[in-house]
Amino acid sequence: LHDVPPDRKPxxxxxxxxxxxxxxxxxxxxxxxxxxxxxxxxxKSSNILLGEGYFPKLSDFGLAKLGPVGDKTHVSTRVMGTYx
Numbered sequence: 875l876h877d878v879p880p881d882r883k884p885x886x887x888x889x890x891x892x893x894x895x896x897x898x899x900x901x902x903x904x905x906x907x908x909x910x911x912x913x914x915x916x917x918k919s920s921n922i923l924l925g926e927g928y929f930p931k932l933s934d935f936g937l938a939k940l941g942p943v944g945d946k947t948h949v950s951t952r953v954m955g956t957y958x
Contacts, residue, residue, distance in 0.1 A: 889928060896930040897922050904932075911941030 885893075897917075904912040915937040923931045 885928070893922070893924065893928055893930050897932065900930065900932045904938075905941065910943050912938050913941045914938050 901914060901917065904914050912935075914932060914935065916934055917932075921932060921934045923933045925931055
């Protein structure tokens with residue numbers, strides 16, 4: 875939540891935690907429930923868009939890739955995403 879207008883109060887911690895939990899549920903869906911799974915490789919606050927009622931939505935899938943299916947698992951050592 876960047877650049878909060880002066881006439882608006884910052885979000886309370888309860889709402890911030892709901893946003894974080896919603897973003898985590900989005901990642902869980904992509905990794906565990908989507909078929910094929912999606913590996914989202916650029917998770918950061920600026921890639922979490924807030925909709926009506928501060929409902930979080932993941933954005934910017936430019937670095938995302940399809941995950942392994944079945945028994946074809948692997949380990950990727952190539953670092954991706956935003957540094958820092």
